[in-house]
Every structure is written in C-alpha cells, then in structure tokens.
Amino acid sequence: MMSNRSNFFGLSLRDLDILRSLLSERSVSRVAAQLGQSQPSISAILRRLRDIFGDPLLVRSGQKMVLTDKGMLVSNQIDDLMNRFGELLESDETFDPATSERTIRIAAATSFEFFLVPHLITELNRVAPRCRLELFVPTLQSGVETERETGGLDAIVGNWPVPPPHLKHMPLASAKLACLVCVSHPIPAGTQLTLEDYLRLSHISPSSPKDLSISPIDGMLARLGLERRVVVSVPDYAIIPQLLPGTHHAFTVGQRYAEHATKNGKLKMLLLPEELGVMGFYLLWHERSQSSRYHRWLRDTIRRLVREADVLAVPLPQS
Structure with missing residues (x-):
C-alpha cells in the first residue's frame, strides 16, 4: 500500500x-x-x-x-488541488499576465459583479488572454467564513456591513441605494421612505434565505435590531426588475441602476431611509496571498478598473 x-x-x-x-x-x-x-x-x-x-x-x-x-x-x-499545482509550476516571482495560464477565481457580490465583470473581462482579454476566469457569488456555503476554503479564491468583492475578520480587506467603492417598485405602487415616485415604510414593503432579494446574514441590507437592518420581509429570492440580479411590474414588491438597488431601470416607464424609484442610504463594497483576500506577485497584480487590476472606469454605470448593450 x-x-x-x-x-x-x-x-x-x-x-x-x-x-x-x-x-x-x-x-x-x-x-x-x-x-x-x-x-x-x-x-x-x-x-x-x-x-x-x-x-x-x-x-x-x-x-x-x-x-x-x-x-x-x-x-x-x-479545483483547489490543481490550482495549487499550477502555482507550484509557475514561479510567482516570474509571473507574467501575458503568458500566464492561471485560473483566476473571484467571488463577487451579485450587485457588483453585474457592473464589474464586463470591464474585468475586457481587461483580461487585453493583458492576460490565456488566463481563465471563474466567478462565484459569495455565500456561507462557498466558504467566505472559513479560512481554509477561502484560500481557494484569489479575491472576493463583498458588500456586507462588517467584513469577515479573518480576511484582509480594503474599500473599493460605495453606492447610494434606492427602491424600485411597479409604477402602479401606491407610494408616489421619489418618496423618501422612513424605516417603518421600508419594513412594511414586500421585498425581492438576490440573496438566498440561508445567506441573509451576509446580505448588505439585511446586515444593516440586523445591526439596528430589525428585519425586513423578503417574499422572493432570485439569484439572477439582472432579472429582478422584470419581476416587479404587476406586483407591490420592492427591490433595493443602487440608485444609478434604479434611475436607469425607470426609463421604460414600468417602474418608479423610492428613496431609502437615511439609515440604509449607502452600501459599501470591499476587496478581500486571504493573508497567505498578501505578498504574492500574482495576487498583487490581480488586486491592483481590480482597484484600477474601479478607479478609472465608471464601474457603477449601467452596462450598455453592445451594438
């Protein structure tokens, strides 16, 4: 044996x-x-x-x-085993994005992935055409709370109120929040909601019920000792506005995205309570990758895209 x-x-x-x-x-x-x-x-x-x-x-x-x-x-x-073999065979000190064939594994919050990923794919196609990109949504099951499993991810973009303590992190961006509702909803467009108003709404969320503890909105409410009523959970962020017409449900989203979504005349925007007005995004990584040349390049690339590109703008369809 x-x-x-x-x-x-x-x-x-x-x-x-x-x-x-x-x-x-x-x-x-x-x-x-x-x-x-x-x-x-x-x-x-x-x-x-x-x-x-x-x-x-x-x-x-x-x-x-x-x-x-x-x-x-x-x-x-x-996957983790093969990626680690790849890292052993490819010296980190000689890492060159132009020739690297690494698999880049990123977990990104759906509300940021929708905006960041088109810019990231364009950039990788330009500077690292042989790299492969695998995207995940941060969940409790995907390991954001466990040190061992998080080591299998190269970077995490999260938006929970308090980043996991075992990960290093830095702020990336922040976004003002608003609510999207059907144009026939009884609350007038542009209304500034109170917390009581907000909690009375029926909400659609892109977070699984099992992961509400790392949902940014539910996390902020939990710190206030409050809880909203989520009646629909849908993992596809982009499809949620299409589910609102004909209902009294509400979708909490970045204000710029909400303004864009109201242009079709089927939806209107409500302003969030001051206590829930802003959502922050963080770039997170494990300490073991702090000094790695590859990981530094990846973090710098993401930070530069957020800084130089208007990543929170709604992506326009390609002609």
Whole structure:
C-alpha cells in the first residue's frame, strides 16, 4: 500500500485534469469533445479512476449523470488541488499576465459583479488572454467564513456591513441605494421612505434565505435590531426588475441602476431611509496571498478598473 501512495497510485496531472472536467461536466461525451479525444478513451480513463478511488464517482440517474458522495467530495477539492499545482509550476516571482495560464477565481457580490465583470473581462482579454476566469457569488456555503476554503479564491468583492475578520480587506467603492417598485405602487415616485415604510414593503432579494446574514441590507437592518420581509429570492440580479411590474414588491438597488431601470416607464424609484442610504463594497483576500506577485497584480487590476472606469454605470448593450 505504501508503494502505491509513493507514486500517487499511478495518477498523473493529466488524469486529475480529466477527472476535474468529468466531475464538472458530468458527461463523458462533452469532455471527449472538449479535449479532442474519443469517447472510449475518456471512458477508459474514467474506469481506471473509479478503480483507483474505489468508487463510481459518476452514476446515471435518469437521463443525466450525477456525482456520488465520494465524487462530490473529490469535486470540492480537486479545483483547489490543481490550482495549487499550477502555482507550484509557475514561479510567482516570474509571473507574467501575458503568458500566464492561471485560473483566476473571484467571488463577487451579485450587485457588483453585474457592473464589474464586463470591464474585468475586457481587461483580461487585453493583458492576460490565456488566463481563465471563474466567478462565484459569495455565500456561507462557498466558504467566505472559513479560512481554509477561502484560500481557494484569489479575491472576493463583498458588500456586507462588517467584513469577515479573518480576511484582509480594503474599500473599493460605495453606492447610494434606492427602491424600485411597479409604477402602479401606491407610494408616489421619489418618496423618501422612513424605516417603518421600508419594513412594511414586500421585498425581492438576490440573496438566498440561508445567506441573509451576509446580505448588505439585511446586515444593516440586523445591526439596528430589525428585519425586513423578503417574499422572493432570485439569484439572477439582472432579472429582478422584470419581476416587479404587476406586483407591490420592492427591490433595493443602487440608485444609478434604479434611475436607469425607470426609463421604460414600468417602474418608479423610492428613496431609502437615511439609515440604509449607502452600501459599501470591499476587496478581500486571504493573508497567505498578501505578498504574492500574482495576487498583487490581480488586486491592483481590480482597484484600477474601479478607479478609472465608471464601474457603477449601467452596462450598455453592445451594438
């Protein structure tokens, strides 16, 4: 058994990379097409991986493949493992964005991701065309509260009132807040809400009910000993304004975005109570990446985009 462990059971980095793709895509045919290989060759690799791990890893359930418990465990760890191998093979002191093939992993609050990501993709395409970008939404399940798992992310853009204490952070930007409601809502457009008015509204939120403790609005209310009534939770930030017409629901959002959304004549804007008037955004990272040349470049890139580009402007459709 010890000899097997000493040679990693015959596993190569290529095997692990294929395993990562299989667990992510959950399809032998798609992985084969991505890698330009035949399905039988990928199936053979999957059989060998199953023997090595002593588990099917992927099993059929109806018309699709699903992960076994062991497959889920491996899937949760293999991305971090492969990224760390990449960092070992690519000397940090010689990091060059123009030639790097790193996977950049960023968790960004949906209310900032919507604005930042188009600028970030354009910038990476220009200066780091071979890098790969993976985006996540910060959640309790994604590990923003755990030191070990957060190490798998290169940067986090958060907007909770109090940043997690185990992470280093710096302010990025701030935005005035407003409420979007249907144009037929009984409260007149432009009304300055009181806290009591705001709490009486029925709210739509982009935060999962499990993650309200790291939601910026709910976090600010919790510090005041208050709680709003969230009746709909939708993870797609951009679709929420389309859900408001015909309801009395409210969506709390940046004021500039609210002003833009009212131009279609279906929505109107209400002003938030002074206690909830401004939302701050932070750039956060783990202490272990404080001095890394790659991570410094990434943080500087994000900060420069926020400083130089009008990242809180509503992105215009490309002609």
